[in-house]
Amino acid sequence: xxxxxxxxxxxxxxxxxxxxxxxxxxxxxxxxxxxxxxxxxxxxxxxxxxxxxxxxxxxxxxxxxxxxxxxxxxxxxxxxxxxxxxxxxxxxxxxxxxxxxxxxxxxxxxxxxxxxxxxxxxxxxxxxxxxxxxxxxxxxxxxxxxxxxxxxxxxxxxxxxxxxxxxxxxxxxxxxxxxxxxxxxxxxxxxxxxxxxxxxxxxxxxxxxxxxxxxxxxxxxxxxxxxxxxxxxxxxxxxxxxxxxxxxxxxxxxxxxxxxxxxxxxxxxxxxxxxxxxxxxxxxxxxxxxxxxxxxxxxxxxxxxxxxxxxxxxxxxxxxxxxxxxxxxxxxxxxxxx
Amino acid sequence: xxxxxxxxxxxxxxxxxxxxxxxxxxxxxxxxxxxxxxxxxxxxxxxxxxxxxxxxxxxxxxxxxxxxxxxxxxxxxxxxxxxxxxxxxxxxxxxxxxxxxxxxxxxxxxxxxxxxxxxxxxxxxxxxxxxxxxxxxxxxxxxxxxxxxxxxxxxxxxxxxxxxxxxxxxxxxxxxxxxxxxxxxxxxxxxxxxxxxxxxxxxxxxxxxxxxxxxxxxxxxxxxxxxxxxxxxxxxxxxxxxxxxxxxxxxxxxxxxxxxxxxxxxxxxxxxxxxxxxxxxxxxxxxxxxxxxxxxxxxxxxxxxxxxxxxxxxxxxxxxxxxxxxxxxxxxxxxxxx
DNA sequence: GGATCGTGGTTAAGCGCTTAACGACAGTAG
DNA sequence: CTACTGTCGTTAAGCGCTTAACCACGATCC
Numbered sequence: 001x002x003x004x005x006x007x008x009x010x011x012x013x014x015x016x017x018x019x020x021x022x023x024x025x026x027x028x029x030x031x032x033x034x035x036x037x038x039x040x041x042x043x044x045x046x047x048x049x050x051x052x053x054x055x056x057x058x059x060x061x062x063x064x065x066x067x068x069x070x071x072x073x074x075x076x077x078x079x080x081x082x083x084x085x086x087x088x089x090x091x092x093x094x095x096x097x098x099x100x101x102x103x104x105x106x107x108x109x110x111x112x113x114x115x116x117x118x119x120x121x122x123x124x125x126x127x128x129x130x131x132x133x134x135x136x137x138x139x140x141x142x143x144x145x146x147x148x149x150x151x152x153x154x155x156x157x158x159x160x161x162x163x164x165x166x167x168x169x170x171x172x173x174x175x176x177x178x179x180x181x182x183x184x185x186x187x188x189x190x191x192x193x194x195x196x197x198x199x200x201x202x203x204x205x206x207x208x209x210x211x212x213x214x215x216x217x218x219x220x221x222x223x224x225x226x227x228x229x230x231x232x233x234x235x236x237x238x239x240x241x242x243x244x245x246x247x248x249x250x251x252x253x254x255x256x257x258x259x260x261x262x263x264x265x266x267x268x269x270x271x272x273x274x275x276x277x278x279x280x281x282x283x284x285x286x287x288x289x290x291x292x293x294x295x296x297x298x299x300x301x302x303x304x305x306x307x308x309x310x311x312x313x314x315x316x317x318x319x320x321x322x323x324x325x326x327x328x329x330x331x332x333x334x335x336x337x338x
Numbered sequence: 339x340x341x342x343x344x345x346x347x348x349x350x351x352x353x354x355x356x357x358x359x360x361x362x363x364x365x366x367x368x369x370x371x372x373x374x375x376x377x378x379x380x381x382x383x384x385x386x387x388x389x390x391x392x393x394x395x396x397x398x399x400x401x402x403x404x405x406x407x408x409x410x411x412x413x414x415x416x417x418x419x420x421x422x423x424x425x426x427x428x429x430x431x432x433x434x435x436x437x438x439x440x441x442x443x444x445x446x447x448x449x450x451x452x453x454x455x456x457x458x459x460x461x462x463x464x465x466x467x468x469x470x471x472x473x474x475x476x477x478x479x480x481x482x483x484x485x486x487x488x489x490x491x492x493x494x495x496x497x498x499x500x501x502x503x504x505x506x507x508x509x510x511x512x513x514x515x516x517x518x519x520x521x522x523x524x525x526x527x528x529x530x531x532x533x534x535x536x537x538x539x540x541x542x543x544x545x546x547x548x549x550x551x552x553x554x555x556x557x558x559x560x561x562x563x564x565x566x567x568x569x570x571x572x573x574x575x576x577x578x579x580x581x582x583x584x585x586x587x588x589x590x591x592x593x594x595x596x597x598x599x600x601x602x603x604x605x606x607x608x609x610x611x612x613x614x615x616x617x618x619x620x621x622x623x624x625x626x627x628x629x630x631x632x633x634x635x636x637x638x639x640x641x642x643x644x645x646x647x648x649x650x651x652x653x654x655x656x657x658x659x660x661x662x663x664x665x666x667x668x669x670x671x672x673x674x675x676x
Numbered sequence: 677g678g679a680t681c682g683t684g685g686t687t688a689a690g691c692g693c694t695t696a697a698c699g700a701c702a703g704t705a706g
Numbered sequence: 707c708t709a710c711t712g713t714c715g716t717t718a719a720g721c722g723c724t725t726a727a728c729c730a731c732g733a734t735c736c
Contacts, residue, residue, distance in 0.1 A: 050459025121388025
């Protein structure tokens with residue numbers, strides 16, 4: 001009843017020992033006899049004791065928290081299910097442990113850097129997760145300078161900060177082979193912004209695989225992740241000379257948007273145009289025709305990243321981690337070239 | 339360079355004063371002369387000083403953090419853009435201030451309660467946001483017992499914990515009137531789980547408005563928020579006797595799912611069947627035909643809730659807050675009854 | 677001139693916990 | 707019987723900050 005939070009000295013008093021003994025007992029360290037430890041622990045949970053995170057942080061220097069900042073404009077953030085799934089995965093790995101998740105949403109890169117710097121200064125987090133890496137990402141430099149434990153969610157780009165990555169290159173190749181098998185040769189990849197490392201990786205993989213398959217007409221066009229931009233680009237590509245028979249998108253929203261454009265242009269999917277989305281989602285499943293999509297283990301990614309980060313924080317030697325492979329889920333939006 | 343974080347005693351040393359003076363200066367409290375204060379502050383930000391949140395919490399008892407726990411199964415969490423938009427709004431109101439956001443995703447109500455209890459025990463948060471209230475919600479009881487400052491995002495249900503609410507009742511009426519104006523009389527509302535207060539509110543409003551408009555055939559069917567369940571229910575309703583000419587859904591996913599079902603049953607939208615989604619989203623915009631939807635100010639909600647919560651934490655007297663009104667965005671999925 | 681007051685500081689305690697260093701006491705070896 | 711060891715505790719310092727209580731000193735008043 002009421003709002004009184006017991007402290008270790010309450011426990012000490014009740015058990016007739018010193019607070020030091022209580023601390024040893026509750027942390028399962030040597031220094032107290034087994035019966036005493038048991039007695040102390042009993043009292044502790046009879047009293048409903050929970051350690052004060054502030055006190056603990058202050059004395060042992062650990063915040064028992066990790067941070068994630070997502071830098072997307074507010075308008076866009078709700079659109080992609082990616083982040084929520086990621087967060088669900090993160091929580092899965094955090095569940096049960098003492099570590100909490102601090103989340104921040106910013107709308108520019110400067111603010112993101114400032115957030116990390118502040119968390120570090122306030123000693124609020126023991127480490128951070130880095131998403132959407134760009135080339136020569138200033139965040140990498142920052143965590144290095146601050147010696148802030150960090151894990152990158154994305155392709156290994158640097159050696160001194162561990163990465164959790166997914167083999168997108170193989171998936172890109174798989175998608176291309178799949179489309180080629182259906183008879184497609186004029187294939188366009190509608191990609192996200194060039195600045196992202198993962199975009200570049202996939203685009204490179206796309207070009208390489210296309211060359212290998214002898215697709216001289218395959219190409220990549222870059223845009224942002226928004227449905228408007230995707231619609232514009234798709235319209236241009238489809239109404240230009242030598243229109244493609246298949247489009248591969250970098251997210252789900254763009255693919256759905258393109259579906260609308262195809263409809264508007266009187267192109268039937270998949271008879272006249274095949275579409276593939278990256279990241280599978282409810283969107284892809286629910287839309288008609290349902291979209292073929294590359295499903296990536298996003299939650300798994302988040303969970304792996306957390307485990308890795310906790311290891312780094314714990315001072316263990318770690319290596320890059322590869323998640324399970326993406327998987328192409330064929331649905332109604334892809335078919336033999338008509 | 340490097341990872342040395344300055345403390346107030348570093349500043350004190352550099353300024354040749356006591357740490358007490360530094361503390362007074364940095365917190366803009368009386369006790370130091372203006373020139374000294376200025377000197378101290380200069381040194382502080384030359385050194386890049388940032389207060390240790392742990393130390394501050396420990397001494398003044400404030401965590402400078404608020405908590406949000408979202409209780410949705412991992413599978414579902416990515417689907418609805420609602421939460422991300424909410425979070426974006428929350429962050430907007432938090433930006434600039436000293437307060438951080440702790441996020442937890444759980445998959446059952448017990449875990450959610452445990453999370454609040456733990457945060458409280460650890461003194462990790464100064465207050466919490468409560469979403470998706472159910473009748474006689476145990477969380478309300480809990481925050482009351484713990485005297486944990488809280489704000490409910492939803493209809494005012496209790497007096498002692500302030501709420502941020504949106505006038506859904508008016509919106510429900512508006513939607514019904516709109517449909518009636520289009521000639522619809524057999525209208526079914528496909529709602530979320532009964533246990534949620536907001537579901538009940540809307541259902542009640544629906545029934546009331548229907549009665550007022552003389553729609554004896556209007557009715558409500560409850561389901562969960564998933565697309566599968568919505569598909570099942572929709573199929574049953576549409577293939578049953580006296581099928582409705584318009585359906586109103588409780589979220590976007592269900593509406594899109596129903597669109598698929600209509601398609602499958604050979605019903606053309608909106609000629610033979612009109613659909614309205616609640617919460618507008620990219621999904622609604624992108625799907626063909628685009629879905630008419632009720633757009634609610636979700637981010638505004640989040641921001642308002644934060645401001646309210648900070649007031650509560652600050653000990654100010656507060657009242658329930660009403661957000662701006664939802665707005666029906668008519669698109670291609672609604673039309674005159676055929 | 678001494679009593680009084682405000683200004684601009686200092687001192688030190690305390691928030692709740694961890695942890696090195698120390699000690700009391702029993703057992704055990706020589 | 708002394709000396710050493712190991713076990714089970716206690717003591718106290720310290721993490722970085724806030725804040726009540728105190729103090730020194732010059733200005734002000736009668």
